[in-house]
Amino acid sequence: MAYKITSLAGDGIGPEIMASGIKILEAIAAKYNHTFEIESHPFGGAGIDAAGDPIPPETLKSCQNADAILLGAIGGPKWDNAPKRPEDGLLALRKALGLFANIRPIQVPSSITHLSPLKKEIVENTDFVVVRELTGGLYFGEPKHWDDVAAVDSLTYTRVEIERIIEKAFEIASTRNKKVTSVDKANVLASSKLWRKIAEEVASRHPDITLEHLYVDAAAMLMIQRPTTFDVIVTENLFGDILSDEASVITGSLGMLPSASHAENGPSLYEPIHGSAPDIANQNIANPMSMISSVSMMLRQSFSLFKEADAIDAATTRTMQAGFLTADLGGNTSTTDFTNEVLKQIEGGE
Numbered sequence: 198m199a200y201k202i203t204s205l206a207g208d209g210i211g212p213e214i215m216a217s218g219i220k221i222l223e224a225i226a227a228k229y230n231h232t233f234e235i236e237s238h239p240f241g242g243a244g245i246d247a248a249g250d251p252i253p254p255e256t257l258k259s260c261q262n263a264d265a266i267l268l269g270a271i272g273g274p275k276w277d278n279a280p281k282r283p284e285d286g287l288l289a290l291r292k293a294l295g296l297f298a299n300i301r302p303i304q305v306p307s308s309i310t311h312l313s314p315l316k317k318e319i320v321e322n323t324d325f326v327v328v329r330e331l332t333g334g335l336y337f338g339e340p341k342h343w344d345d346v347a348a349v350d351s352l353t354y355t356r357v358e359i360e361r362i363i364e365k366a367f368e369i370a371s372t373r374n375k376k377v378t379s380v381d382k383a384n385v386l387a388s389s390k391l392w393r394k395i396a397e398e399v400a401s402r403h404p405d406i407t408l409e410h411l412y413v414d415a416a417a418m419l420m421i422q423r424p425t426t427f428d429v430i431v432t433e434n435l436f437g438d439i440l441s442d443e444a445s446v447i448t449g450s451l452g453m454l455p456s457a458s459h460a461e462n463g464p465s466l467y468e469p470i471h472g473s474a475p476d477i478a479n480q481n482i483a484n485p486m487s488m489i490s491s492v493s494m495m496l497r498q499s500f501s502l503f504k505e506a507d508a509i510d511a512a513t514t515r516t517m518q519a520g521f522l523t524a525d526l527g528g529n530t531s532t533t534d535f536t537n538e539v540l541k542q543i544e545g546g547e
């Protein structure tokens with residue numbers, strides 16, 4: 198079967214890790230007889246440079262017509278004062294495609310528990326998913342403006358927006374350890390009061406799943422203190438942004454974590470959770486794990502290519518177990534050497 202993929206390499210280390218992701222796709226295509234039609238388009242800072250727009254119309258059109266979208270990373274100091282920043286393109290893309298459900302799995306492979314800044318006995322067997330609401334809250338609420346004397350952001354959520362993301366979290370929990378932790382600030386925020394009420398309503402429709410509520414400050418603490426007690430965490434846009442970066446540190450590096458963003462209909466988008474790391478761009482030292490795992494998530498969640506995704510995951514595990522580690526994890530394996538080792542493992546694997 199042929200799958201149409203739009204590739205948005207973006208900025209900074211984006212093109213380097215995208216090259217890794219595409220090599221992995223080519224290896225899977227060859228081994229399992231699939232066709233991936235990959236169309237590349239400028240996006241983020243690269244979009245501004247090519248077409249004066251972080252999301253040029255051609256780029257958006259390609260994304261809308263794709264079966265799935267693979268994104269590298271965007272942003273950098275070069276565009277800090279641009280009238281429209283690279284980040285505006287990402288937010289516009291999420292909104293245009295209705296990508297409300299951002300799934301960020303956090304797992305610590307046993308081969309690298311010693312690289313976590315936390316004690317081995319705390320991180321061992323960590324395996325949870327952050328389900329982040331992605332098209333509402335402070336990121337998009339109106340009014341939103343600032344001048345030299347005052348600034349406004351608006352935190353707005355509707356019942357429909359809250360209910361569908363919490364339902365999504367319960368759906369994911371039903372395939373896992375059947376526990377949902379809903380994170381809010383219901384002791385202060387009005388939007389959180391509605392959030393908590395709806396979480397209870399959704400829970401009553403899923404009696405086999407346990408719901409716990411945590412305030413976001415407590416959640417931030419417990420995630421570091423006892424990460425193994427979480428299964429599915431569901432939270433609003435900004436809390437999810439912050440908590441998922443915090444969670445990534447448990448694995449030892451932000452460079453490890455992939456994500457998937459789903460709409461109610463239409464293509465899903467797969468991207469590392471980290472930024473474009475301009476300080477290490479073009480040095481062939483970025484960790485491509487987050488991108489390779491994003492490819493595996495894409496095969497699994499958009500194309501139902503389970504054995505192909507398993508083959509990628511097994512290959513990356515074996516690569517890390519064999520001691521191939523990039524600089525962020527204290528090793529000296531380059532981006533391309535790491536990728537080549539994963540390719541070798543895919544080609545030689547079951």
Ligand code: IPM
Nearest residue numbers: 272284287288438470471472
């Ligand atoms: C993320 C990023 C983005 C976000 C930025 C680049 C706008 O931090 O995907 O977590 O805040 O959502």
Ligand code: MG
Nearest residue numbers: 438439442470
């Ligand atoms: Mg973030």
